[in-house]
Amino acid sequence: MDRNRREARMAGWILKSLLLAYVLTGILLLVLAMLLYKLDMDEKAVSAGIVAIYITATLIGGLVIGKMAGTKKYLWGLILGILYFALLILITIGVYRTLDGAAASLITTFLLCAGGGTIGGMIS
Helix, strand or coil, rough: CCCHHHHHHHHHHHHHHHHHHHHHHHHHHHHHHHHHHHHHHCCCHHHHHHHHHHHHHHHHHHHHEEEHHHCHHHHHHHHHHHHHHHHEEEEEEHHHHCCCCCCCHHHHHHHHHHHHHHHHHHHC
16 A cells, blocks of 8 residues: 555656646747747757757756655666656657758757756755
């Protein structure tokens, strides 16, 4: 009984942190879109903004899950980063029906998400 309650609590931590990370991603992408519209930014600046959004969202999600978990914070942050990346890939496949990027870009995005979550968990 106690184990089931703990597992349910852990699943709740993950869902709350992932939801926060994705809500933050949506807000930051809207801000980036407004900046793109107002400032007529080039492609490199937009790509850098997207990378910064991935890192910021997973960092804050890692902070939140680390605070909730209390122990093994870096591991919880890493799990959050991996799940964030997995959901990002699933959404991309669902929308575009393909992964039209280079493998190096997927690996880089994975490392950014996992690293951001891990660092967020460590500093929580």
